[in-house]
Amino acid sequence: MYIEMDFNSDEALYVQLCNQIILGIATAQFQEGEQLPSVRQLAETIGINMHTVNKAYAILQREGFVKIDRRRGAIIAVDLNKLEALAEANEDLSVVLARAMCKGISRNEIHDLVDEIYNRYGG
Amino acid sequence: MYIEMDFNSDEALYVQLCNQIILGIATAQFQEGEQLPSVRQLAETIGINMHTVNKAYAILQREGFVKIDRRRGAIIAVDLNKLEALAEANEDLSVVLARAMCKGISRNEIHDLVDEIYNRYGG
DNA sequence: TGTTTGTTATATAATAATTAGCACAGGAAA
DNA sequence: TTTCCTGTGCTAATTATTATATAACAAACA
Numbered sequence: 001m002y003i004e005m006d007f008n009s010d011e012a013l014y015v016q017l018c019n020q021i022i023l024g025i026a027t028a029q030f031q032e033g034e035q036l037p038s039v040r041q042l043a044e045t046i047g048i049n050m051h052t053v054n055k056a057y058a059i060l061q062r063e064g065f066v067k068i069d070r071r072r073g074a075i076i077a078v079d080l081n082k083l084e085a086l087a088e089a090n091e092d093l094s095v096v097l098a099r100a101m102c103k104g105i106s107r108n109e110i111h112d113l114v115d116e117i118y119n120r121y122g123g
Numbered sequence: 124m125y126i127e128m129d130f131n132s133d134e135a136l137y138v139q140l141c142n143q144i145i146l147g148i149a150t151a152q153f154q155e156g157e158q159l160p161s162v163r164q165l166a167e168t169i170g171i172n173m174h175t176v177n178k179a180y181a182i183l184q185r186e187g188f189v190k191i192d193r194r195r196g197a198i199i200a201v202d203l204n205k206l207e208a209l210a211e212a213n214e215d216l217s218v219v220l221a222r223a224m225c226k227g228i229s230r231n232e233i234h235d236l237v238d239e240i241y242n243r244y245g246g
Numbered sequence: 247t248g249t250t251t252g253t254t255a256t257a258t259a260a261t262a263a264t265t266a267g268c269a270c271a272g273g274a275a276a
Numbered sequence: 277t278t279t280c281c282t283g284t285g286c287t288a289a290t291t292a293t294t295a296t297a298t299a300a301c302a303a304a305c306a
Contacts, residue, residue, distance in 0.1 A: 103208035
């Protein structure tokens with residue numbers, strides 16, 4: 001999977017990295033049990049520091065997307081805590097939809113967007 | 124409208140303030156043409172610095188939620204650029220839904236959440 | 247003339263983000 | 277055993293961001 005950093009973005013590198021890996025899992029480019037590159041390897045590939053990659057991996061572990069094995073590094077292992085995930089989705093959506101509503105985007109337009117994204121991700 | 128800051132949050136104060144004001148617009152607690160408190164006044168009310176409020180107002184202006192009048196301060200004035208807003212909603216939703224999909228949240232569960240939020244906001 | 251408005255400037259402090267380098271223990275493979 | 281790679285831990289330095297504190301300014305207005 002291609003991972004690219006936007007060094008001009010206002011989003012922190014470790015946040016970008018987390019999002020891209022999560023995107024990779026959602027689109028099945030990363031499969032359950034698959035091994036991610038080592039922190040040093042990925043750091044060199046995308047041109048950032050080892051510790052920044054390590055920070056991203058640690059966050060992904062805390063949020064239940066990977067497990068970290070001392071021997072094999074980070075392994076895709078999604079922890080399905082649906083209640084927690086639903087609560088988080090609710091919070092995140094509330095912020096996004098408030099903006100959308102202000103701008104006159106209708107409920108149906110959001111539903112269409114959701115379908116479009118789910119189709120894009122292959123759900 | 125009550126505006127409250129969470130000083131223990133990991134979100135910056137000016138971001139919290141932006142989100143709350145946008146929420147206020149979405150829920151019609153702030154009406155088009157209505158005047159927001161002055162930067163000094165709001166700063167004192169919620170116990171933060173004037174410049175932090177000013178930063179939030181400036182961002183809201185740049186994103187097209189208020190207009191700033193030297194005489195009357197910040198005034199709710201939503202700029203309805205739907206194409207831009209749809210593009211932004213698409214990006215934001217892509218990140219949120221990727222997380223949700225990984226956690227096994229179905230398309231229908233997201234649709235239900237969207238309806239719930241739109242109802243909550245009175246849309 | 248005062249007062250309030252946003253704006254601008256400067257300074258300071260605290261925190262977060264990023265990079266760098268080094269060292270360690272555990273496991274795997276030569 | 278030796279070598280190599282793994283994540284991890286630590287310290288340090290730098291830069292960017294966030295937040296605060298003061299102060300001054302011009303515009304608008306009663």
